[in-house]
Amino acid sequence: MKSQKKKNRKWLKGTGIVLLVLLIVGGVYTYSVFKSFxxxxxxxxxxxxxKQSEKRVKPVALPKKDPFSVLMLGVDERPGDQGRSDTIIVLTVNPNNKSVKMLSIPRDTRTEIIGKGTVDKINHAYAFGGVPMSMNTVENFLDIPIDYYIQVNMDGFKDLVNAVGGVTVQNNLDFTQDGVHFPVGTVNLNGEKALSFSRMRHEDPRGDFGREARQREILQAVIKEGTSLSSLTNYSTIFSALGKNIKTNLTFDQIMDIQKNYRDAGNNIQQVEIAEKGTMIDKIYYGLVSAEEKQRVQNELKTQLNL
Structure with missing residues (x-):
């Protein structure tokens, strides 16, 4: 029994990269759990x-352990409105150096919207053309291929947090959001509170960067809870929350390939930040990224993807 628990824990930790993409996971060991997943x-x-990215000479071969990238979009879906991607995270995964680089792109970043022919806030790409336009715009902005996407319904994100029994985070800023007070220190969050915690930015002197840091902390806390052995007994609720609130072009077989070939990379997640300067243009706030800063980030991600 003890040996089986260690085996389960090893599988769960090994699936870290899949968790990072899908947010949570269950132990696929029994037939019923495997089928539900x-x-x-x-x-x-x-x-x-x-179409396949022009920045790729040939398609990614996951069985051959090719480095790959994923665009994660947190979308506020509204009735009668496609919404905007207020959370934009790019993951670059390299099994050779056993690492994942996680870049958060501030939603107000000013850039060319590919397929629209305009220069606007990067999160407007989703409003104009959904996932394809978002992928094309981010790909152009970073000058790297974007291979896969994960779209998360942020309003339904609370279901994911509740499914793993809530999360615990370390808060370094005293603030109130949506009528809820978040003191400095260890904070226990249910789904509703986690959503408020991850959305606040106006009271944070770091603005979007502070907001993005809290979002990453929530994601990592969900991963931690989702990979605990106690979550195995709650797999049906967890998988149901996944199915309702996440969309991706990754197939089941591709996810299994990632679990098999990229597991060690999930144990080394490195944060990448992009510096920008807030500027008003025609009475609209934008985040401007200098050519030098953009080149620095592009070079780091290209190296990570072996480009």
Whole structure:
């Protein structure tokens, strides 16, 4: 029994990169759990009509352990409105150096919107053209191929937090959001509070950067709870929350390839930040990234992808 628990824990930790992409995971060891997980992934799978990136000489071969990238979009979906991607995170995964680089792009970043022919805030790409336009715009901005996407319904994100029994984070800023007070120190969050915690930015002197740091902390806390052995007993609720609130062009077989070939990379997650200067243009706030800063980030991610 003890040996089996260690085996389960090893599988769960090894699936760290899948967790980072899908946010949570269950131990796929019994047939019923395996089937539930597969059904959830099939529900989440949403292929998109998008040509292979011109920045790729050949398609990514996950069985051959090619480095790859994922665009994670946190979207506030509203009735009658496609919404905007207020959370934009790019993951570059390299199994050779056993690492994942996680870049948060501030939503107000000013850049060319590919396919629209305008220069605007980067999060408007989703409002104009959904996932394909977001992928193309981020790809152009970073000058790297964007291979896969994960879209998370942020309003439904609270279901994911509740499914793993809530999360615990370390808060370094005393603030109040949506009528909830978040003191400095250890804070226990249910789904509703986690959503408020991750959305606040106006009271934070770091603005979007502080907001992004809290979002990453929530994601990592969900991963921690989702990989605990106690979560194995709650797999049906966890997988149900995944299926309802996440869309991705990753297939079940691709996720299994990632679990098999990239597991060590998930144990080394490195944060990448991009510096920008807040500026008003025509009475609209934008974040401007200098050419030198953009080049620095592009070079770091290209190296990570072996480009």
């Amino acid at each position: 597969k059904n959830a992934v099939e529900t989440m799978n949403q292929p998109i009509d998008r």
